Amino acid sequence: xxxxxxxxxxxxxxxxxxxxxxxxxxxxxxxxxxxxxxxxxxxxxxxxxxxxxxxxxxxxxxxxxxxxxxxxxxxxxxxxxxxxxxxxxxxxxxxxxxxxxxxxxxxxxxxxxxxxxxxxxxxxxxxxxxxxxxxxxxxxxxxxxxxxxxxxxxxxxxxxxxxxxxxxxxxxxxxxxxxxxxxxxxxxxxxxxxxxxxxxxxxxxxxxxxxxxxxxxxxxxxxx
Amino acid sequence: xxxxxxxxxxxxxxxxxxxxxxxxxxxxxxxxxxxxxxxxxxxxxxxxxxxxxxxxxxxxxxxxxxxxxxxxxxxxxxxxxxxxxxxxxxxxxxxxxxxxxxxxxxxxxxxxxxxxxxxxxxxxxxxxxxxxxxxxxxxxxxxxxxxxxxxxxxxxxxxxxxxxxxxxxxxxxxxxxxxxxxxxxxxxxxxxxxxxxxxxxxxxxxxxxxxxxxxxxxxxxxxxxxxxxxxxxxxxxxxxxxxxxxxxxxxxxxxxxxxxxxxxxxxxxxxxxxxxxxxxxxxxxxxxxxxxxxxxxxxxxxxxxxxxxxxxxxxxxxxxxxxxxxxxxxxxxxxxxxxxxxxxxxxxxxxxxxxxxxxxxxxxxxxxxxxxxxxxxxxxxxxxxxxxxxxxxxxxxxxxxxxxxxxxxxxxxx
Ligand SMILES: Nc1ncnc2c1ncn2[C@@H]1O[C@H](COP(=O)(O)OP(=O)(O)OP(=O)(O)O)[C@@H](O)[C@H]1O
Ligand SMILES: [Mg+2]
Numbered sequence: 001x002x003x004x005x006x007x008x009x010x011x012x013x014x015x016x017x018x019x020x021x022x023x024x025x026x027x028x029x030x031x032x033x034x035x036x037x038x039x040x041x042x043x044x045x046x047x048x049x050x051x052x053x054x055x056x057x058x059x060x061x062x063x064x065x066x067x068x069x070x071x072x073x074x075x076x077x078x079x080x081x082x083x084x085x086x087x088x089x090x091x092x093x094x095x096x097x098x099x100x101x102x103x104x105x106x107x108x109x110x111x112x113x114x115x116x117x118x119x120x121x122x123x124x125x126x127x128x129x130x131x132x133x134x135x136x137x138x139x140x141x142x143x144x145x146x147x148x149x150x151x152x153x154x155x156x157x158x159x160x161x162x163x164x165x166x167x168x169x170x171x172x173x174x175x176x177x178x179x180x181x182x183x184x185x186x187x188x189x190x191x192x193x194x195x196x197x198x199x200x201x202x203x204x205x206x207x208x209x210x211x212x213x214x215x216x217x218x219x220x221x222x223x224x
Numbered sequence: 225x226x227x228x229x230x231x232x233x234x235x236x237x238x239x240x241x242x243x244x245x246x247x248x249x250x251x252x253x254x255x256x257x258x259x260x261x262x263x264x265x266x267x268x269x270x271x272x273x274x275x276x277x278x279x280x281x282x283x284x285x286x287x288x289x290x291x292x293x294x295x296x297x298x299x300x301x302x303x304x305x306x307x308x309x310x311x312x313x314x315x316x317x318x319x320x321x322x323x324x325x326x327x328x329x330x331x332x333x334x335x336x337x338x339x340x341x342x343x344x345x346x347x348x349x350x351x352x353x354x355x356x357x358x359x360x361x362x363x364x365x366x367x368x369x370x371x372x373x374x375x376x377x378x379x380x381x382x383x384x385x386x387x388x389x390x391x392x393x394x395x396x397x398x399x400x401x402x403x404x405x406x407x408x409x410x411x412x413x414x415x416x417x418x419x420x421x422x423x424x425x426x427x428x429x430x431x432x433x434x435x436x437x438x439x440x441x442x443x444x445x446x447x448x449x450x451x452x453x454x455x456x457x458x459x460x461x462x463x464x465x466x467x468x469x470x471x472x473x474x475x476x477x478x479x480x481x482x483x484x485x486x487x488x489x490x491x492x493x494x495x496x497x498x499x500x501x502x503x504x505x506x507x508x509x510x511x512x513x514x515x516x517x518x519x520x521x522x523x524x525x526x527x528x529x530x531x532x533x534x535x536x537x538x539x540x541x542x543x544x545x546x547x548x549x550x551x552x553x554x555x556x557x558x559x560x561x562x563x564x565x566x567x568x569x570x571x572x573x574x575x576x577x578x579x580x581x582x583x584x585x586x587x588x589x590x591x592x593x594x595x596x597x598x599x600x601x602x603x604x605x606x607x608x609x610x611x612x613x614x615x616x617x618x619x620x621x622x623x624x625x626x627x628x629x630x631x632x633x634x635x636x637x638x
Contacts, residue, residue: 051632056541077545084543091635095538099237109542111226157542169635 004165004197005030010052010062012045022048023060024220030165033195035188037208040217046201049217050169053199054087055079067164084113088158090168090200095154096142102129102153103138110160121160128156132186148179155186159196166190168200172207180204227548230539231555234528242560245524248517249564250571253611256510257572260603262579262595263506267499269596274495276370277429278488279461280470283324283477285316286484321457324481328462333473335463338365341443342458343450348410349401356397356437358411360446363392369463372427372440379405379425389445391421395428396436411449419449430592514610517564518618521557525622529553537631550627557619558612565611569604 005028012023022045030036038046051057052064055071058079064071067086071079083089096105106125110116116124129135132152137145142153151174158166171187172180184207190196191212200211208214216223235242293306318324321339328337340361346353363384367373373381377395384390391409393401403409405423412418421441428435441449447456464470470487477485489496529536536549580597 047636051635054541056632056635077547080540080543080545080548082543083541089541091538091541095534095635097535097538099233104233108226108230108539111229112543112548 002032003029004032004034004067005053005199006063006065007053008063008065010049010060010064012048012052012057012060022220023052026062026222028215028222030197030199032197033191034213035191035198035211036200036213036215037211038199038201038215038217039203039205039208042203044217045220046217047169050167050199050201054089054167055083084109085161086164088161088163088166090151090154090158090166090171092170092173096145096150096157098141098143100142101139102134102142102145102149105142105153106157106160109157113161115161125156125160128159129153131159131190132156148175148182151175151179151183152186155183159190165197165199168198170201170203172202172204180207184210227551228555231552231559234532234552235556235559238528241524241528245521245560246564246567248520249514249561249611249615250568252510252513252517252614253565253568253607254571254575255513256506256610257569257603257607258575258579259506259509260606261572261576261597261599263502264600264603265580265596265598267502268598269592270495271499273429273431274492275467275488277431277434278491279369280464280467280488281462281474281477281485282459282491283318283462283481283483283485284459285318287316315456316458317452317455318457318460318483321455321460325460328460328477331473333464333466333469335465336365336368337460337462338362338369339443339457339460340366341446341450341452341456343413343446345411345413345449347397347401347439348412353412354397354400356439358391358439358441358446358449360443361440362443363440366440366461369461375427375429377426377428379423381425383424384440384442387422387424388442389419389421390424390441391445392425392427392440393423394435394438395426396432397439398423398426400436413449415451417449417451421445510610514614518614521560521615521618522622525553525557525619526625528556529622529626532626533629533634536626536629537634540629540631541635546627549629550623553623553626554616554619557615557623561612561615561619562608564615565608568611569607572604572607573599 007026007028010023010026011021014020014022026049038049040046048057052060055064055066056079058076062072066082069082071082074082096102097108100108103122103125106128107121110121110124111118126135126138129138132155134149134152134156137149137153142150145153151171155171158168166187168187172183175183187198187200188210191198200207202208293304293309295304295306318339325337325339328334338361340359342357342359345356345358347356363372363381367381376392379392381392384392393403393409398404401409403423405425408420408422410418410420427440443457444454447454450456464473467488471489474485474487539549539552540546576597576599579595582595583593584595585593
């Protein structure tokens with residue numbers, strides 16, 4: 001089994017309103033194709049950890065390695081490029097660009113990557129939308145889609161560059177139980193059929209129970 | 225280009241806001257073009273008029289020039305105090321004027337040199353006396369210098385040669401005196417000499433300052449009026465092939481002939497100051513308008529960025545770098561600036577065209593029926609450079625701020 005993501009003794013502090021350690025010596029490694037769920041009480045530091053893992057937050061101590069690339073200490077521009085290629089992020093609040101169509105939203109990160117021509121990117125975007133059952137809504141303005149539909153478009157966007165790892169901060173937190181099930185099934189299918197690695201923060205015990213591994217956090221440390 | 229596509233989508237999704245921002249620039253540039261076209265049109269017009277009616281160099285005997293007092297001549301080392309020194313009692317006569325003139329004509333840079341003399345006179349119109357002046361000239365040489373033939377309104381230039389007591393009168397003066405070609409007019413010098421002259425032509429330079437006071441006569445006629453001898457000449461007017469050589473050449477002539485040689489720039493210093501003042505006015509008003517437009521763009525872009533915080537966070541989270549985000553917003557302001565300026569050029573052209581059509585009476589000063597408008601493309605190029613650079617500067621600060629937005633702050637905040 002190949003290790004896709006590895007952290008070594010990650011500490012993080014907040015200084016406002018007073019110095020306070022949010023993350024305490026986080027050691028974590030994630031294998032390729034693993035569906036991992038991150039659980040824990042509210043305020044224990046899950047989101048904070050996700051931002052560190054996703055390279056958006058660089059203000060931490062310790063080491064972060066994804067796909068055998070050490071990311072700690074890299075410049076913002078390099079990290080943006082790395083994120084573009086290797087990390088798909090699914091937010092709790094689906095976050096699409098409202099002026100663009102569903103299809104354009106999915107295409108943007110791929111256009112940024114610039115590995116494929118526009119026609120190829122479009123074709124790939126349709127393919128991802130089809131996996132999520134959204135291809136018939138492709139040309140709709142993203143602001144005109146329902147919450148569940150938007151979340152599925154956001155997942156398609158996270159998939160578009162075939163990232164090394166998909167990270168989700170409560171990717172189903174905003175969905176009803178039916179849509180939660182739909183999204184969960186899709187994520188699960190991605191790990192099974194495409195060997196996709198997924199790390200998802202969740203408060204949903206049933207969701208967590210069905211993933212490959214549960215990592216529980218408490219007060220800034222990993223319990224198990 | 226991807227950032228351009230995103231910028232385009234942003235602009236098109238808020239067409240009203242985009243249009244308002246553009247109109248600011250359009251207004252600024254449009255006003256600039258209209259103003260600068262009119263101002264430079266006026267400047268060029270008056271400059272040309274003045275240039276056609278003043279010589280490039282004028283040689284004369286400057287009797288009012290400061291000179292050493294006798295005390296200073298005798299006692300150059302000492303401290304001398306001389307109060308209220310009067311000019312020496314000498315005439316304004318240029319010695320050997322005809323010889324100097326023919327000598328000057330041999331210079332290849334010179335187009336023509338016309339010796340002449342002039343006197344203040346009163347033109348009698350019934351009981352009314354109109355103040356004016358009369359210039360005694362070799363009319364053919366004068367024509368070579370100032371293209372008089374083209375400015376004759378009635379009568380003939382040549383008739384002056386065959387009429388010893390002939391007179392070619394400025395159009396404004398003729399109108400005031402209510403005279404025509406063929407009429408006689410009585411003139412009086414300040415010394416009291418009176419003479420009756422016959423009008424053989426009427427000219428119009430287009431400048432009130434000349435047309436309302438000046439007449440041309442033969443040199444001998446004016447010498448008679450002034451009761452001077454046949455060699456009495458007070459000035460030599462010179463036209464050059466290249467006007468810009470006037471200054472150095474004037475200095476040279478001053479040295480060679482020992483008389484004052486004044487170039488046109490010195491003679492028309494007031495007019496040239498007027499040109500500068502008008503230019504300063506035009507540019508300061510235009511720059512003010514553009515700065516206002518720039519603030520408009522700055523505000524709108526700031527607002528856009530504030531509304532698009534979330535979008536910026538998403539773009540950054542999905543791999544767009546600070547540069548890309550900055551570019552997206554900079555492109556928006558540049559597009560607004562470019563299109564706004566382009567539209568401004570059209571508006572400016574339209575305005576200038578309308579101004580050039582509007583009837584305008586120059587009154588006493590200049591004889592024009594429409595305002596002179598300059599349609600030189602230079603100002604259109606300056607306009608678009610102005611417009612685009614203002615918006616670039618106004619857009620740069622908000623765009624940079626957008627590039628610096630930290631995505632986590634926003635993602636966390638929801
Ligand atoms: N910008 C910040 N400045 C200071 N403290 C912060 C900041 N962001 C988060 N915290 C604190 O850090 C701790 C961890 O926050 P975090 O958002 O990671 O929790 P979480 O586990 O994601 O909680 P939830 O399940 O409610 O989303 C909390 O106590 C929170 O108050
Ligand atoms: Mg959280």
